[in-house]
Amino acid sequence: MTTKLLFYPGCSLQRTARPYLDSLVAISPLIGIELEEIQDWNCCGATEYIAIHHLASHALVGRNLALAAQQSNGTHTVMAACSACYLNLAKTDSYMQVNAQLNRQVNDALQAGGLHYQPGTVRIRHLLDIIVNDIGIEEIRTQVVRPLKGLRIAPYYGCMIARPDRDNRWDNVEHPLALDKLMKAIGAEVIDFPLKTHCCGGHMTQINMPTAYELIRRLVYGAAQYHADLMVTLCPMCQLNLDAYQSEMNRHFHTSYHMPILYFTQLLGLAFGLEPEVLGLGKEFVNASQALSRIGIEVPATELELEMVENKPARKKKEKAGLPMPQMRHSEEEDE
């Protein structure tokens, strides 16, 4: 059975999170979802538009909701894979439902573009929610042909998918388990990651870098403490901050972490037997090929990767023997 979804890709999936989009498109037929992109969608405003014009930020989202409602043939579910897009779409829809004045004003603005949106017409869902709650973990398990046995994963949700959770989609707003269960279902070893919904730094990488570096460091340090081979995420902003800024963070703190950050869809694809290339693997800054080679998955090195490896001090693989002792050389950087 195929579930049809109106798909709101968002700006990140088009570019910075291209591997997320590629892997989502690759696994969609296998998990029985059909994506229909909302025609001519616009940016959701991220965390910036609302900082300047709150009404216009809702009108910006309102256009997407109106377009989605117009296009809905056979489904009223709008799926976003980006946590910020998901939150913004859901927030505008729910505020328009409870706030009559906002609803009136947003529709007044939409009318200037010949559009109208009746709040509640479409349902906004995150990709993880759909996979775990609609398709179901058992169904995912049946698709697995290459269990990721032996791969230690830190499940990282970030903030905006779990909170504020207006629809009560998750079991817990601080320690959700959906991604943990999903990763276990594809055979991975999942650590009980205490920082799973802590902040990745958000836009602080552009505003005050030391603040962002400290938030990035906590997460990477936390995952390394649990001997995770990699962190898995479902948010383009989290992936970008932890991946692209990890080397800057290392330089800032004189550390040498090498913690690959992959999208959960990439790991699903690997477990379903898809080739690394179609899943966008190899486009990460912190190369995941070493971690994946531990479970016999070879990501062919591109010229770009070879060049990066030469420029980067390779982190020595941890000895598997011995007790998982705290690493003393980082102990001056206590978290709390």
Place this chain on the structure above:
Amino acid sequence: MDDQSLRVQNASPSTSVSPPGSFLQEVIEATPGDSRLGMCIQCGTCGGSCPSAADMNHTPRQIFAMIRADLREEVLRSNTPWYCVSCYFCTVRCPQEVHITDVMYTLKSMAIREKRYDDSTAPDFSQTFIGYIESYGRSYELGLATRHNLRHRPLQLPSMVPLGLGMLARRRMDFAPQRIEKIEQLQAILARAIELEVGV
């Protein structure tokens, strides 16, 4: 599990506890929905939960006390809302269910409207970001990063070049922005919304 939305609906409106004409009243009115800001009991759970509280001029709890004390100028000059990362930890932990993240957005927009901020990095970032949305309908990372860094971190720009090139080489950034088809439609909608906002 508690039904949060139900509890919020049943609660009495927080607007009743704020004197008319006060800064508190102004912030409450500028926040869409019921911010419940007047219900703050100064417990400090927000600041204790905040990932960037250490770098804020004032913790959220202090900001709320300052709003009540009518310290308009000081509040709007504070870097606090600009250091909010929208993680919603404070919002879900607040025992009074104050919509703290939304209040922070309100304070940002008030500070921008009146140009009351000491450090312009964050306001400029937001302005540059929305500038691209208003011109193209979508965000444009390369332009945003270049313009923002040129203005605020020109000396660090060379150190950012490898990151930019890395993004381009991985096709995780484009050289040119994408424009939506009906950009005029979007611009008309936004213009009308801003008109309504100013009129409010």
